Amino acid sequence: MPLSFASRLDKVETSAIRELFKLLGKPGIISFAGGFPDAAMFDVQGLREASQQxxxxxxxxxxxxxxxxxxxxxxxxxxxxxxxxxxxxxDAQGLIVTTGSQQALDLLGKTLVDPGDRVIVEGPTFLATIQCFRLYGADVVSAPIDGDGVQVDRLEQLVIEQRPKFIYLIPTFGNPSGALLSLERRRRVLELAVKHQVAVVEDDPYGDLYFGAAPPPSLLALSSEVPGSRELLAHCGSLSKVLSPGLRVGWLVAPPELLSRATMCKQFSDAHTSTFAQATAAQYLRSGRMPATLATVRQVYARRAAAMGAALQRELGDAISFTQPQGGLFFWARLTGAGGRLRDAGEFARRAVEQGVAFVPGAPFFATEPDQSSFRLSFATADEDKIEEGVRRLARALD
Structure with missing residues (x-):
């Protein structure tokens, strides 16, 4: 008997990033494609002690x-x-633990999205979020960003035009953009939410990975300064990028009614996040090791980000444009076409693999109006020597 699949699957497709990983078995390839933290940064001893405790x-x-x-x-x-x-x-009653922040986003999709609802996201944004919200029938719309994050004037225009169910943002070192939403814009987002009575979902997996001064406070932290905004705000957190993705520990802070409905939906999904993983994470946080772990990770990623920025500027010059990230795991760049060189990032990615280096073209990160010249590079899992060599290979792919 042939299987008849749910029509909701017609709105989503396999992740372009996951598909790209199939190309990475080639010996000697240098990957800037993944969004993973470096496994060498994991505090294995601390986690071992925490699990034993x-x-x-x-x-x-x-x-x-x-x-x-x-x-x-x-x-x-x-x-x-x-x-x-x-x-x-x-407090403890104001959050639930999720199986990674990805599950928090899925629960928000389940609890908030009806087929045909509009959801505004950044353009570009986390690819899995676009797929998740579309799976539940949302019409996902991109709001443009720049180096200071989402352009709030344009965001407000879209809110008025689209009347979205909610806005989804990664304000701090976003994936894939690496952008940092300025303090002024953060306040304006919260004021916009109150003015138009639209919910905002803040995803914050990278906020602790800053390289210099700490970033502005999260939207959740700032909400105490904007009356009425806390009731319209959901916040997703994660230990994946700062401690270990394998623990699959995330959390959701949200108004009580939304939190109770998300909890109900989680009962249907997995009953609960692994208690062993949760107990290990609790012991680790209680141990006081996290500040030192974060300090080490920040230093290593800062050096790699600096090495990549310098190498890109030296080897590719005016063929690309980018903003040096202040934290997170990613560079977001665009091919300029200067000197008659390539402007299609998809073709650039194919040529790069032939040269032994991989990255992710940017178009899939846009819900609407994709930028075909854009691409994402991750510096997290390559040391400075590999970064230097990888960028030289990128330069050869453009020649």
Whole structure:
């Protein structure tokens, strides 16, 4: 009997990034394609001690089924983690633990999106978010960005025109853009939300990966300064980029009614996030090792970002344009076509693989009006020597 698939699948397709990984088995290839943290940065000893402590102190709780909302000791630690970053008024009851922040986005799609609803995202934005919201029937619209993040004037125009169900933003070192939303624009986003009574989803997996001065406070932290904005704001956090993706520990802070509905939907999805992973994460956060881990990671990624920026400027010159990232994992660049050289990033990616280096073309990161000249480079998993060699190969691919 032939299978008849759900019509919702007609609106999504396989991730272009995941498909690209099929090309990366070639020996000697240098990859700037993935959005992964460097496994060498994982605090293996600290996580080993945390897992052993979890089993020693609460073996039954760590290995048993748990509450859908999350393991209470971890919720307490995450609330403290958020308060240390300036978020007033958050406690354990104000968040749920999710299986990575990706599940938080999926739960928001399930609880908020009806077929035909409009959702505004940044152009470009996290590819999986576009796919997730489209899967639930959303009409996803891109708002333009620049080096200071989303262009708020244009965003407000789109809110008026499109009447979206909500706005989704990655304000701090966004994927793929690396952009940092300025403090002024953050306040304006919250004021816009109140003025037009539109919900805002803030995704913040990269906010702790800054290279110099700390970034402006999160939208969640700033919401205490804009009356009425907290009730319209959901915040997604994650330990994946700063501690370990394999733990699959994220969290969602949201108004009580939204949080309760998201919890109900999570019951249907996975019952609860791994209690063992949660107990390990709770012990790790309690151990006090996180500040030193973050300091090391920031230093390493800062050096790699500086090396990539210098190499791109030296080897590719005016053939590309980019803004040097102040944090996160990514460079966002555009082919300028200077000197009659290539402007199509898809073709550039194919030529680059032939030269032994890989990156991700930018077009799939746009929900609407894709920029075919754009592309994303990640510096996270390559050391400075590989970055230098990889950028030289990119230069050869443009010749």
């Amino acid at each position: 979890a089993l020693a102190e609460q073996p039954g709780a760590a290995l048993q089924y748990g509450a859908t909302e999350g393991f209470d000791p971890l919720r307490e630690e995450l609330a403290a983690f958020m308060r240390a970053k300036g978020v007033a008024g958050v």
